[in-house]
Amino acid sequence: MNHIIKTLSFGLLVGVTMVACNSDFLDTKPLDKVSGSAVWNDQALSEAFVTDVYNGLRDGILDQMNLDCQTDNALFSFGKQDVAEANVSPSNLGTVKNTMEWSAMYARIRAANIAIANLAKPQFDNSSGIADRMKGEMYFMRGYFYNQLLRYHGGIPIIKSPYTLDNPDFTITRNTYEQCVNAIVSDLDSAAILLKGKTLASGRATQGAAMALKARVLLYAASDLHDIPTAKAKSSVIAAFSNPELLGYVSGDRTARWQKAKDAAKAVIDLNQYGYKLNLTAPVTAAEGQQNYINLYLSRNGGEADGIFLKYYIRASADDWGSWYPRNNMPNGYHGWTSSEPTQNLVDGYEMMDGSKFDWSNPAHASAPYENRDPRFYASILYDGAQWKPRTPDGAGIDPAGQIQMGEYEVGSSASPTKFSGLDTRNSSIENWNGTWTGYAIRKFMDPDPTLVDQNIRQEVPSIQIRFTEVVFNYAEACLALGQEAEAKSWINKIRFRVGMPAITESGAALVARYQNERNIEMLFEEQRFYDVRRWMTAPATQGKQAQIITITGKLKPGKSVTTYKYSKDNYTYSYSTQDLGTGKENRKWADKVYFLPISRDEINRNSKLVQNPGY
Numbered sequence: 001m002n003h004i005i006k007t008l009s010f011g012l013l014v015g016v017t018m019v020a021c022n023s024d025f026l027d028t029k030p031l032d033k034v035s036g037s038a039v040w041n042d043q044a045l046s047e048a049f050v051t052d053v054y055n056g057l058r059d060g061i062l063d064q065m066n067l068d069c070q071t072d073n074a075l076f077s078f079g080k081q082d083v084a085e086a087n088v089s090p091s092n093l094g095t096v097k098n099t100m101e102w103s104a105m106y107a108r109i110r111a112a113n114i115a116i117a118n119l120a121k122p123q124f125d126n127s128s129g130i131a132d133r134m135k136g137e138m139y140f141m142r143g144y145f146y147n148q149l150l151r152y153h154g155g156i157p158i159i160k161s162p163y164t165l166d167n168p169d170f171t172i173t174r175n176t177y178e179q180c181v182n183a184i185v186s187d188l189d190s191a192a193i194l195l196k197g198k199t200l201a202s203g204r205a206t207q208g209a210a211m212a213l214k215a216r217v218l219l220y221a222a223s224d225l226h227d228i229p230t231a232k233a234k235s236s237v238i239a240a241f242s243n244p245e246l247l248g249y250v251s252g253d254r255t256a257r258w259q260k261a262k263d264a265a266k267a268v269i270d271l272n273q274y275g276y277k278l279n280l281t282a283p284v285t286a287a288e289g290q291q292n293y294i295n296l297y298l299s300r301n302g303g304e305a306d307g308i309f310l311k312y313y314i315r316a317s318a319d320d321w322g323s324w325y326p327r328n329n330m331p332n333g334y335h336g337w338t339s340s341e342p343t344q345n346l347v348d349g350y351e352m353m354d355g356s357k358f359d360w361s362n363p364a365h366a367s368a369p370y371e372n373r374d375p376r377f378y379a380s381i382l383y384d385g386a387q388w389k390p391r392t393p394d395g396a397g398i399d400p401a402g403q404i405q406m407g408e409y410e411v412g413s414s415a416s417p418t419k420f421s422g423l424d425t426r427n428s429s430i431e432n433w434n435g436t437w438t439g440y441a442i443r444k445f446m447d448p449d450p451t452l453v454d455q456n457i458r459q460e461v462p463s464i465q466i467r468f469t470e471v472v473f474n475y476a477e478a479c480l481a482l483g484q485e486a487e488a489k490s491w492i493n494k495i496r497f498r499v500g501m502p503a504i505t506e507s508g509a510a511l512v513a514r515y516q517n518e519r520n521i522e523m524l525f526e527e528q529r530f531y532d533v534r535r536w537m538t539a540p541a542t543q544g545k546q547a548q549i550i551t552i553t554g555k556l557k558p559g560k561s562v563t564t565y566k567y568s569k570d571n572y573t574y575s576y577s578t579q580d581l582g583t584g585k586e587n588r589k590w591a592d593k594v595y596f597l598p599i600s601r602d603e604i605n606r607n608s609k610l611v612q613n614p615g616y
Contacts, residue, residue: 040118043130050115050134053141054203056108057311058098059322060463061527062445064329066340067097071529073346073520075438075547075581077339084543086591090601090616100148102603106159112142113162129198136194140205140213143187147217150180151531154596154613155246158183173609176245178252181221188214202312203462208273209309212466215264219474221249222257222481223535225595230254234537237592241614247596255482262478265471268308274468276306280497286353289375289500296469297379297444299462309466315458322463326454331382331441332434333395333405333423335455342381342440344548344578346524349517350377355502360578369576375500380524382441384422384552384574385567389450391423395430399423401566406439407552409565409572414556420565422552437581439550444525464526469495473519480512488515495522534595544590546580591615 039045061067069076070083082094098104115138122131149156157172158180175183191210200206224230226248232239244250249257268274277284277292284292295303299310313323321328330336348358352365353372360366370383382388384406391399399405405422412418421427426435447459472491479488485507492515493503499522504514516536520529533539554572556562562571593615604610 041123043124046115046119046122046124046131046134049111050137053108053111053115053138054311056099056104056141056145057463057465059320059325060099060311060465061525062322062325062461062463063097064321064325064337064339065095065097066442066525067527067530068525069340070095071533072542072545072547073343073524073529075341075343075586077337077341077434077437080586083594083597084588085586086589086594088594088598090598090604090612093598093600096597100152102149102153102600105145105149108145109142109159110162112138112145113160116142117162132194133198133200136191136198136210137200137205139187139194140191140210143184143191143210143217144205144213146180146184146187147213150177150184150217151220152597153599154248155180157607157610171607171609174246174611177221177226177248178245181217184217185214188217203310205309208268208271209466211264211268211271212308212468212471215261215268215471215474216466218257218261218264219477220531220535222254222261222478224537225535227254227257231537231595235592235595237615238595243611246611247614258478258481262475262482265475265478268468268471269475274305274308274471276303276468277498278472278494280494283497283500283502286375286500289498290379293376293379293499294448296467297461297464298447299464306467306469307462307464308468308471310462310464312462313458313460315460320458323458323460325461326446326452326459327456329442330446330454331404331424331436332426332431333391333399333428334389335392335431336441337434338424338436338441340442340525341436341438342442343438344440344550345545346520347377347381347383347440347550348548349521350374351501351517351521353500355504366576367574374521376521376524380442380444382424382443384439386443388443389448389452389454392453392455395423398429398564399566400564403567404441405565405567406436406550407554407574409554410556411562411565412556413561414558417556422565437549437585438547439552442525467526469522470526470528473515473523476515477519480515485511492518537595539595540590540592544588546583546588547586548578549581551577551579 039049065076066074068074070081082088082092088094116135119131119135126132146156146158155174155177158175159172163170188210191205192207195205195207195210220226224234228244228248228250231248238244238247241247276296283289295301296306299307313320315323326336328337328339331338350358350373352358353374358365358373370385382404384404386404388402388404390396390402405424407422409420409422410417411420421429423430424436424441426432428435445461447461452459472495476488476491489504496503496518506514519532533542553575557571557573560571596613598613598616599610604612
C-alpha cells in the first residue's frame, strides 16, 4: 500500500512540475475536431467544408415521400398530408421535407456564408483559382437554399455574413420578395462568373447550373402568384394581407419580369452544352419515345445530357436514403413499400397517342384505359398488367410472368371460379400492409435492371435537381406570357417529339392549358407540380379534389380455365371503376392560405421581428 501511495505521489508531483514548467500543456486541442483557422489555411480541408454544404440537398426528389404527394399527382401511403388538407398552422407544419425546412436551410446558408467570407482572401495557394471555384460553388448553394425557402414561404430574412457571438442582435426582419429575388439572382450571377470555364466533378455546381437556377427564380417571380395586383384579384386572403411585399411585387413592369425570365432561360439554351434529342422535326415511334424518357430520368444512354445539377449516389454509401428509392416505392408484391402512389387524377392527364384527351365517357377508352397512351405513361407508372421485373422467390411461382397485379381476378374455371387477389394489392398473399391504395405505383426513377433485387440492393440513379428540359419549359412559358406563341409551341413540340407525341396546335387559353399539362406529365415527381399550381394560381381548381383511385376486376370469359393468373384479354374480361379514395383515408381540400406555408411558431417566438404569412 505504501508503494502505491508513493507511486501516486510521484506521479502527481511530476504532473504538477510539468504543468508548472510548460503552460502550453493547458492549451489543448481536441483530437476529433479541426479548428476554424486550420480549415481555411488548408486547401484540402477547405474543400471538405465546401463539399459538406452539398449535403443540404439530402435525397432531393428521391425521398420516400415525394413532394407530389402533397398535390393531385400522388398519395402518401403511410399518412395523410396536412398541407393537402389545408390543415397546417404555425404549430402544425405538416410534413416538411428537409430540403425546404427552415432551420435546415439556414444551417446550410450559414455554412455557405462562412465559406464565402473565408475564401475571399484564401490562406492557401490560389494560383490555380481553386478558391474562386469553391467560392462560386458556395454562391450557388446559398442561392439554391434561399430559393428553397423563398418558393415555400415567400420573402425570408436574407443573411449574407455569418453571425458571431458578439453580434448585438440576432433578430431580423423578412426581406421583401423582390429583395430576395434580387439577392438570389446576384448570388447566381456571381456563381456563374466564378464557375465559367471550370471543370468540376459530377454533382457539383457549374456555370450552367447557376444560370438555369436563375431562370427558374425569374420565372417564378413573373408568375401570377408573385404579381400582387393579380394575386389580390384571385385571392381574398392575399388581398387582405397587410404585408403583400413579402409575397410578391406590389408594383413594377410585369412584362419586363417575363422578358428577364425568357432571356435567362435563353442564355442557358445558347450555351449549347445541354439537351437530349431536341432536334427532331417529327415524333419518334412510341417504343423509342418510351426509351428516350427512361434514358432521361435514369441519366444514362445519352439522357445524361439533359442533366444540369444532380445528386449522385453510390451503392457503397449506406447513408444515402435516395438510393433506396425503389425499395421505398416498389409494389408490395416485390416487398416494396409503395410509399408514393400515383393517383387516377394524374393517370387521366396522360393523353392518347394521337394527342387527344383520355375520356372515361368514351367506351373505347373506358374498356382499355392502359392502351395507346402517351409513352411517358408506360415509362412512369406501374399499372395493372404492366410487364416488370421477375418476382422474388416467394412470388415467382405465383406470378412467373413478372407482371403488375393491381386487381381482383378469377382463377380456376369460368363455371366455378375462385377469387385471386393481385400480388400488388392490399389483399396480397405476399405482404398486405404496404399495398397501394390508388391502384398504381411509381416506375419513374426505378432502375429496370432485372438483376437488382430492390428490397435489398440500392440503386445508383441520380436525383435530378435541375435539368435542361425544365429550362426549355421555362423559356416556352415566358414566350407564352409575352404573346410569342409560335416560338413557345416550337420548343414544346421538341419535347413532345422526343417521346413520340404529336405537335400541339392550339392557341390562347387552350394552348396555356395544354402547356401546363405537358409540363406536369414530363416533369412528374420532380418537385414541380407543388409550386406550379401555386404560382399559376390554378390550385383551387385542382388541389381541392379528392384523390381518385381505380378498382380493377378480371372475370374469366365463358369456357376459359386458368390455373396461374396472368394478364390476358383472351382469357379475361376486365372492368375498371374509378372513385374517390374517401375521406376516411384523406380529406383533401384547398384554402388560399396554403399558397404560402406558415413559418413555425418556434421561429416566430425566437425572432419577434418575423411577420407570419397570411391566413395563419
